[in-house]
Amino acid sequence: MNKPTQSFVCSVCGKTHDGLRTDTAFTLPDIVWAISEEERDQRAKWTTDLCQMDEKYFIRCLLPIAFTDQPGYYGWGVWAQVEWPTFQRYLELYETDGTTEPPVTGVLANEIEAYGETIGLPVTIQFGSDSQRPTISFAESERHCLARETAVGMSYARYHEVLVTRGNK
Numbered sequence: 001m002n003k004p005t006q007s008f009v010c011s012v013c014g015k016t017h018d019g020l021r022t023d024t025a026f027t028l029p030d031i032v033w034a035i036s037e038e039e040r041d042q043r044a045k046w047t048t049d050l051c052q053m054d055e056k057y058f059i060r061c062l063l064p065i066a067f068t069d070q071p072g073y074y075g076w077g078v079w080a081q082v083e084w085p086t087f088q089r090y091l092e093l094y095e096t097d098g099t100t101e102p103p104v105t106g107v108l109a110n111e112i113e114a115y116g117e118t119i120g121l122p123v124t125i126q127f128g129s130d131s132q133r134p135t136i137s138f139a140e141s142e143r144h145c146l147a148r149e150t151a152v153g154m155s156y157a158r159y160h161e162v163l164v165t166r167g168n169k
Helices: 037-043 084-093 145-152 156-165
Strands: 007-009 016-018 023-025 044-046 050-053 056-066 073-082 104-108 122-126 135-137
Touching: 037 044, 050 084, 056 084, 056 122, 056 145, 073 084, 073 122, 084 104
Parallel strands: 023 073, 056 135
Antiparallel strands: 007 016, 044 050, 050 056, 056 073, 073 104, 104 122, 122 135
């Protein structure tokens, strides 16, 4: 059996995995990451799933983009800024199944380089099960290229373009 010639080191688990990366995770919302470490330590609290800076609230979500010519999807682990009631409800449901909750709204809190300006794009958030992050989708009327690609999927060639923008060749 031949092993894939490509591999990557996962930034989350630190292990080497065969194949090409099929996800990208943002550590923090861009607005939080942009301030100095000292200021961040004073003004923000965060885990791998939740973040609060001053009176701003963020939830880590999955933005999946299906592949059109291979199985699976490319997953963007992005942050969505939400209002306090949404953040509070997510905290209440954090260790339970939230899949039957009605969708909530927010805005993207990360700039996804492969798609131009993405911070502030309006999103719909669907809470997941106790072991899944919420997922993000866009309104059908959203014309941004990220929303369009999310709706129609990404080809293998486009997948490689995205990898190059993320520093993988």
